Amino acid sequence: MSLGPVRPPLLGELETAVMNHLWSGGEGEAKDVHAALGKRRGITLSTIQSTLKRLYEKGLLARDKVSHAHVYRARVRRDDFHRDLVGELVGDLMRGHADAVVSAFVDIAERAGPKQLARLEALVAERRKQLGRGRK
Amino acid sequence: MHSLQLFLLAAVAFLVLGSFVAAVAARVFAARLARWEPRARHGALVLLAALPVLTAFSLLLSASLPSLIALVLPGLDHCPMHDDHHAHLCFVHLPKVGIHLPVLLALVFGLSYLALRAMLALSATVRAMRVLSSLRRTGEHRDDLGITVVETHVPICCAAGLLRPRVLLSRGLLESLGDEERAVVLAHERAHVRRRDAFVASVVRALAVIHMPKTARWLVREVEIAAEQACDEEAAEGVGDRLAVASAILTVERAAQHAAARELDGLAVGFGECAVERRVEALLADPRPQVSLGPLVILLGLAALTVLALAGELHHLTESFLSAIAH
Incomplete structure (x- = not known):
């Protein structure tokens, strides 16, 4: 599902690790996530529980109560999350807010007109032809 | 405090002068720069962007040089020639009178405006960096x-x-x-x-x-x-x-x-x-063809040395300017 036009939530390092784990592994209780991430990082179960709760409150996770524990799963797919982040980044680039930290291969905020683009493509094709490297 | 006001006013005046110099340089050299290969052009443009700061720094250093020398060699101190109401650009003889209130307010508002713009730009940049960081990590x-x-x-x-x-x-x-x-x-x-x-x-x-x-x-x-x-x-x-x-x-x-x-x-x-x-x-x-930025850097260095060589004249000129508009 999409997060819509609202600015997507940003993730801290542990939140990212938890999301990556749930995106790859499907679903799990806090103790499963702790077994996969917490022990290796020296993090307590309660830290993992509060991270899962925070991600749930940010709308990135869904949870179901099974027996006495919550089972968490990603509510937002990775590609939807990325699409919303890229959408925000593109919007920032359009408004000149992100130019300081991004060097894009072609300028996001500026498009060549259709005639300009056709003329340039024709020039490149002509040059290829001259060089005997004709290519479709 | 009065001394700080005068130094600040001089710095702002030199920055404005530097931005004029950069505007003229951009107008004069834009066509020539367009013919340079991009790596050298990029370097020259970055130097041009820094020109107001470089200009202001050299002028302020030069205008302050007599005072700096007086700190080390009191015998060369020229301030006693002036009266107490003179706009001393000096670390030894602090001026008795500050700058006019309207000028001071304009200075404070101008600097606050620049600081606010910088903070807004910084906040947008920090958010963009966090977005990029999320993309990189996921x-x-x-x-x-x-x-x-x-x-x-x-x-x-x-x-x-x-x-x-x-x-x-x-x-x-x-x-x-x-x-x-x-x-x-x-x-x-x-x-x-x-x-x-x-x-x-x-x-x-x-x-x-x-x-x-x-x-x-x-x-x-x-x-x-x-x-x-x-x-x-x-x-x-x-x-x-x-x-x-x-x-x-x-x-x-x-x-x-x-x-x-x-x-x-x-x-x-x-x-x-x-x-x-x-x-x-x-x-x-x-x-x-490749272009070296060496001559341009040498030219800027020579210009800075010339400004420093004119320290005495620039010091008096700056004090006269400050006296005229500030006192």
């Missing part, structure tokens, strides 16, 4: 290509990050590019990473605040285009084919046009004099 790391793949169809490829930039490439673009085009795009972005272009561009944007508005807009745009062209040249040297670079630019531009029509319809996209046109035309032309 994307697929392709160590074989040295990139992070972002799961979106929007055709985006960029070197992202200020101090430790990394190449981000969208899945849509990665899958739509041929091998040669992908090699070009990655060589171009790696050149940005190596050159730290985003960091340099952000420094230029910060320096642009003290330029005349028209010069500032021209400088920021020209620095960005020169950086793109410098990376185009490095990509062309890497793949050994200038035409392949031109072709890859047009492929990505075409994909971006489709995306702009399809997915970015809520956002205004500018048409007009276009960086892509300049980049492709430059790649179709023969490479420009």
Whole structure:
């Protein structure tokens, strides 16, 4: 599902690790996530529980109560999350807010007109032809 | 406190003078710079962006030099020649009278305005860096290509990050590019990473605040285009084919046009004099000969030495100026 036009939530390092784990592994209780991430990082179960709760409150996770524990799963797919982040980044680039930290291969905020683009493509094709490297 | 006011006023006056000098230099040398090869042009434009600060620093140092000398050699102190109401630009004889209230208020408002603009820009930059950080950490790391793949169809490829930039490439673009085009795009972005272009561009944007508005807009745009062209040249040297670079630019531009029509319809996209046109035309032309920035740096160094050699005259001139407008 999409997060819509609202600015997507940003993730801290542990939140990212938890999301990556749930995106790859499907679903799990806090103790499963702790077994996969917490022990290796020296993090307590309660830290993992509060991270899962925070991600749930940010709308990135869904949870179901099974027996006495919550089972968490990603509510937002990775590609939807990325699409919303890229959408925000593109919007920032359009408004000149992100130019300081991004060097894009072609300028996001500026498009060549259709005639300009056709003329340039024709020039490149002509040059290829001259060089005997004709290519479709 | 009065001494600080005078030094501050002198610094602002010198910055304004420096921005005039930079505006004149931009007007006089713009056509010549356009003929330089992009790496040297980029360096020259960065120097031009720093010109108001360099000018203000040399002038302030020169105007303060007699006072600095008096600190070390009291025998050369000339201040006793003036009365107490003189606008002493001096560390030894602090002025008794400050600057006029309206001038002081204008100074405070001007500096506050610049500080506010800087803080707003910084806040937007920090948010953008956090967005990039989220993309980098949740994307697929392709160590074989040295990139992070972002799961979106929007055709985006960029070197992202200020101090430790990394190449981000969208899945849509990665899958739509041929091998040669992908090699070009990655060589171009790696050149940005190596050159730290985003960091340099952000420094230029910060320096642009003290330029005349028209010069500032021209400088920021020209620095960005020169950086793109410098990376185009490095990509062309890497793949050994200038035409392949031109072709890859047009492929990505075409994909971006489709995306702009399809997915970015809520956002205004500018048409007009276009960086892509300049980049492709430059790649179709023969490479420009190498230009050394050495003579330009030597010229600036000589100008700074001349300003320092005129320290006595500049000191008196500055004090007269401060007395006229401040007291």
